[in-house]
Each structure stands twice: as structure tokens, then as C-alpha cells.
Amino acid sequence: MSGSNNAQAGQMAISFKLNAKEYNLTISANERLLDLIRNRLGLIGTKEGCGGGECGACTIIMNGQAVNSCIIPAARADGAEILTVEGLSGGMENELHPLQKTFLEKGAIQCGYCTPGMLLSAKALLDQNEGKEISRELIKEGISGNICRCTGYQKIVDAIYTYARERKGIE
Amino acid sequence: MTWENYYMPLTTGEAIELLVEKQGKARIIAGGTDLMVQHRSDPLNVRALIDIGRIPGLKEIREDSRRIYIGASVTHSQIVNSALLKKKGRVLVEAARTVGAPQIRNVGTVGGNVVNAQPAADTAIALTALDARIHILSGDGEFEKPVIDTFLGPGKSCIDPSKELVTAFSYSIPGPGERSCFARLARRESLALPIVNLGLWLCLEEDDHILKDIRIAVGPMSTVPFRARETEALLKGVLLDKAVIEKAGRSISDEVTPRDSFRGSADFKKQMIGVILKRSLESALEGKGVDSDEREQ
Ligand SMILES: Cc1cc2nc3c(=O)[nH]c(=O)nc-3n(C[C@H](O)[C@H](O)[C@H](O)COP(=O)(O)OP(=O)(O)OC[C@H]3O[C@@H](n4cnc5c(N)ncnc54)[C@H](O)[C@@H]3O)c2cc1C
Numbered sequence: 327m328s329g330s331n332n333a334q335a336g337q338m339a340i341s342f343k344l345n346a347k348e349y350n351l352t353i354s355a356n357e358r359l360l361d362l363i364r365n366r367l368g369l370i371g372t373k374e375g376c377g378g379g380e381c382g383a384c385t386i387i388m389n390g391q392a393v394n395s396c397i398i399p400a401a402r403a404d405g406a407e408i409l410t411v412e413g414l415s416g417g418m419e420n421e422l423h424p425l426q427k428t429f430l431e432k433g434a435i436q437c438g439y440c441t442p443g444m445l446l447s448a449k450a451l452l453d454q455n456e457g458k459e460i461s462r463e464l465i466k467e468g469i470s471g472n473i474c475r476c477t478g479y480q481k482i483v484d485a486i487y488t489y490a491r492e493r494k495g496i497e
Numbered sequence: 498m499t500w501e502n503y504y505m506p507l508t509t510g511e512a513i514e515l516l517v518e519k520q521g522k523a524r525i526i527a528g529g530t531d532l533m534v535q536h537r538s539d540p541l542n543v544r545a546l547i548d549i550g551r552i553p554g555l556k557e558i559r560e561d562s563r564r565i566y567i568g569a570s571v572t573h574s575q576i577v578n579s580a581l582l583k584k585k586g587r588v589l590v591e592a593a594r595t596v597g598a599p600q601i602r603n604v605g606t607v608g609g610n611v612v613n614a615q616p617a618a619d620t621a622i623a624l625t626a627l628d629a630r631i632h633i634l635s636g637d638g639e640f641e642k643p644v645i646d647t648f649l650g651p652g653k654s655c656i657d658p659s660k661e662l663v664t665a666f667s668y669s670i671p672g673p674g675e676r677s678c679f680a681r682l683a684r685r686e687s688l689a690l691p692i693v694n695l696g697l698w699l700c701l702e703e704d705d706h707i708l709k710d711i712r713i714a715v716g717p718m719s720t721v722p723f724r725a726r727e728t729e730a731l732l733k734g735v736l737l738d739k740a741v742i743e744k745a746g747r748s749i750s751d752e753v754t755p756r757d758s759f760r761g762s763a764d765f766k767k768q769m770i771g772v773i774l775k776r777s778l779e780s781a782l783e784g785k786g787v788d789s790d791e792r793e794q
Contacts, residue, residue, distance in 0.1 A: 336501045336502075338502075338503060355500060355501055355502050355503040355546075356499065356500050356501070356503070358533075377537065378534045378537065379530055379533075379534060379597070379600065379601060380688055382598070382600060385600055391574070391603040392599055392600050392603060393600050393603055393604050394600045394601070394604070397529055397530060397533035397534060397604075398529065398533070398604070399503060399526070399529060399533070399546070399548070401503040401505070401548070402505070402548060402550065404505065447599065447600070450599070451599075467599070467687075468599060470598045470599065470686065470687035470688070471597065471598025471599050471600040471601065471687065471688065472598075473688075
């Protein structure tokens with residue numbers, strides 16, 4: 327069995343990799359992954375919006391897939407590889423991932439609350455379609471689980487589309 | 498949150514042992530997309546959760562010489578991307594594609610969708626159209642039954658996730674002349690539960706449009722995923738032409754008993770299910786929604 331429940335009721339030891347760093351932690355068996363990330367690790371880029379899987383503000387990438395961390399038990403992180411917005415630039419302090427730069431250039435950010443989730447949904451989509459042409463339709467589907475109440479989505483789609491076209495030259 | 502232990506067994510045997518040991522005080526969790534959301538408003542009264550996401554056998558999609566098997570913790574995304582199901586389970590692929598959004602499809606499972614037993618659960622409707630069987634494991638051993646027999650009422654399944662583990666769903670490999678498709682009407686394309694949905698499976702006589710057999714599953718048209726058996730009976734053995742398709746649309750509108758809800762009035766749903774059935778029959782005839790081996794697309 328993976329993820330061990332120890333004698334003390336409610337506590338369990340887990341280990342996982344987050345933003346390329348290894349963690350060994352004791353957590354509560356009933357903790358949410360979002361709270362583990364925000365409260366224990368202090369990584370507050372990941373936001374809580376609706377808390378029920380409907381808005382995507384808490385989106386992270388877990389084992390290569392975009393997921394809503396607000397409805398995932400933290401225990402499930404055991405053995406997982408996780409990426410949050412803080413890890414996008416690959417650990418370079420004060421650096422932005424080129425996708426983030428494109429968001430800035432294209433004005434794809436207003437209040438910014440949905441942005442980390444948008445970026446991670448976009449990243450998962452781009453990773454899953456490595457080397458392929460990405461249409462606007464596919465981008466819309468890729469971010470369809472992320473709600474933005476400011477931009478009207480157009481500029482977000484533009485930014486991801488622009489980056490997807492450019493990245494062949496960049497990466 | 499309430500539970501004190503969170504187990505992640507690696508085999509179905511371990512999972513069952515835990516269920517037996519906890520004597521009704523533990524509960525199966527698959528993706529948690531229903532359970533974790535329900536827990537927010539109505540805290541779960543359990544001592545332990547048993548996460549089945551690490552049991553490899555429950556995540557498989559495979560076929561033997563007669564049937565297709567879909568593990569209970571196969572996610573909607575896995576279904577959408579399955580080459581086997583694209584060829585031999587279109588109704589299921591098309592249904593899974595409509596669920597929630599990518600984040601939900603990456604996590605939510607077919608087993609959870611069925612046990613959660615909502616009258617318009619998308620993959621539950623598709624499995625009902627396929628006349629799928631559900632395979633269940635408990636402390637007393639293994640058994641199976643038609644999926645449709647598990648639905649008892651809105652949100653009520655005969656499967657008790659504190660005692661029983663769904664291991665898989667299975668259905669007959671589609672033969673010549675068999676086709677299936679799924680259709681749905683919702684406020685938006687993502688993150689919207691269906692106003693109406695429909696899973697269609699049919700078998701045509703070779704070389705013409707005579708319907709040998711048909712199954713129509715619809716939601717939310719009753720307290721459970723609903724088989725429109727009267728309309729099916731009307732269509733069996735009949736040449737499927739424009740006039741018959743019109744008649745089928747009227748028949749299903751009369752047969753179903755939806756309720757008024759914030760997603761739409763009962764009258765609206767009755768009309769729309771007719772429209773959606775007609776479109777689905779037409780698309781099945783045009784060869785869209787093709788299932789069987791010899792009609793590769
Ligand atoms: C934002 C959002 C959007 C959604 N959109 C849709 C939609 O468009 N269409 C739709 O149909 N659904 C939708 N859902 C509902 C949900 O995602 C699906 O029903 C999903 O398939 C549930 O699967 P799960 O693995 O997450 O279930 P869980 O939450 O893990 O479990 C659900 C129930 O099934 C039991 N259970 C799970 N697996 C087993 C098993 N193998 N054996 C015994 N018991 C089991 C659990 O104990 C629980 O009672 C949505 C949910 C959210 C949060």
C-alpha cells in the first residue's frame with residue numbers, strides 16, 4: 327500500500343515532487359491538495375475560486391495532467407509529480423516562462439486571479455500536443471475549465487495561440 | 498473534513514479487505530469529483546476513504562473475443578483518447594467528451610459516474626445504451642448485472658460503496674450493422690450539466706435501413722437513466738425512413754416524464770428529446786456514429 331497511515335489518527339506521511347523539488351511531509355488524511363500547496367508550502371500562486379471544481383483557479387499539473395487541486399485529497403499527491411505556477415519558469419528566480427511573457431504582451435491578464443490556472447491548463451495542452459499545430463478551437467477546449475470574469479477570453483486565446491506558434495522557434 | 502484515514506491500496510483484494518475490516522465505516526473514492534464536492538455541503542460520515550486510483554487493473558480498457566471491458570477507475574479522458582473505444586464504443590467516447598471540462602475529465606471516472614447515479618450522468622447514459630453489464634466485487638465474492646438495474650433513484654444506486662467495489666463495465670463487441678452515437682443539449686459546451694442527453698445504439702439489417710434492434714437511453718427524463726422502450730418497440734423491424742424518424746421523435750416526447758427544473762421546463766425537455774432523437778437517427782443513417790469493425794472512419 328502506498329502512502330502510509332501512521333499510528334496517530336488522521337496523520338500520514340507522503341512524499342512527492344513539486345516544481346522539481348522533493349518533499350517528505352506529514353499531512354492530515356483529510357486535507358485538500360490546494361491547502362497543502364497554499365498553506366503548508368506557502369505557494370499562493372494557486373488560487374481558490376469556487377472550491378468545487380467549476381472555475382479552474384486552483385488548476386495545477388499533476389503527473390502531466392491539468393487537475394483542480396481544490397477537489398483532490400492531498401494524500402493523493404504521494405508519489406506524484408506536480409507543477410504549480412511558481413515552477414513554470416523552471417526554478418529561475420524572477421524569470422517568467424515565455425508563455426507568461428506572451429500573456430503580458432497580449433494583455434491576457436486583467437485582475438490576474440484566473441491567470442495561474444489558465445497558464446497551467448495551457449501548459450498541459452501544449453505539452454500534450456508537443457510538435458503539433460494547435461488550433462484556436464483546441465485552445466478553447468483546453469481552457470474550457472477555467473473561468474475568467476475580466477478579459478472575455480479573446481486575449482488569453484490570442485496569447486496561447488501566439489506562443490504555440492512561436493515556441494517551435496523558441497524551444 | 499471527517500475521515501481519519503486515507504488508504505491507497507494497490508490491489509482489489511486489499512481494497513475489499515479494508516472495506517470488510519471497517520464494517521461500513523469506510524467508503525470508496527475514485528476521482529472524488531462528486532464525493533469531494535458533496536462533502537463540502539454535506540460532510541461524509543465515514544472514518545476512512547479508500548482511494549482506488551492505484552489499482553492498475555481498474556484502469557484498463559481491453560477486449561477479449563466477445564466483449565469490451567472498461568475498468569471502473571478509467572477516467573473520462575482515457576475514454577476520449579482510447580483508440581479501441583473510438584472504433585468500438587462511439588457512444589461512450591462522445592459522452593465522455595462532454596463531461597465537465599479537461600480538469601474534470603482527467604480525474605472523474607466511469608465507475609464514479611455510474612455509482613453517483615444521476616438521471617442524466619453522461620457516461621451512465623452511454624453505458625445504458627450499450628446494454629453494458631457492471632462487474633462488482635465484495636466480501637462475499639464477485640457478481641455482475643445489467644448497469645441499468647443499479648439505478649434506484651436520483652443519486653441512489655444499489656451499489657453500496659462502503660461494502661462493494663465496482664471493478665469494470667463490459668458490453669458486446671459491436672458486430673456488422675451496429676452503430677451508436679451520443680447527443681446532448683446544454684447551456685454551454687463546457688461545465689454544464691445536460692438539459693437533455695441521449696445515447697443511441699442500433700443494429701441495421703445488412704444493405705438496407707431496416708432496424709433489427711435498437712436501444713435508446715435518455716436523461717434526465719425520469720428519476721433514473723431511462724430506456725425509452727415504447728419508442729424502441731415502435732422502431733424494431735421497421736424501415737428507417739424520414740416518416741418513421743418523425744414518428745419516433747413524437748413517440749419519445751410522449752413517452753418520457755421529465756420534471757421542471759432550472760435547466761428547463763418539462764415541456765421543453767419533452768420537445769428537445771424528440772428533436773435530439775431525430776437528429777441522432779439521421780446521423781446514424783448517414784454513417785456518422787459508426788461502430789462496427791468493417792466501417793472504419
Ligand atoms: C465541475 C464539475 C462538472 C461536472 N460535469 C459533469 C458532466 O458534464 N456530466 C456528468 O455526467 N458528470 C459531471 N460531473 C460529475 C462527476 O465528475 C462525474 O459523475 C464523475 O464521473 C464521477 O467520478 P469520480 O471518479 O470523480 O467519482 P467519486 O466522486 O470518486 O465517487 C462518486 C461515487 O461513486 C462511488 N464510487 C466511485 N467509484 C466506485 C467504485 N469503483 N466502486 C464502488 N463505488 C464507487 C463513491 O463512493 C461515490 O459515492 C461534474 C462534476 C464537477 C465537479
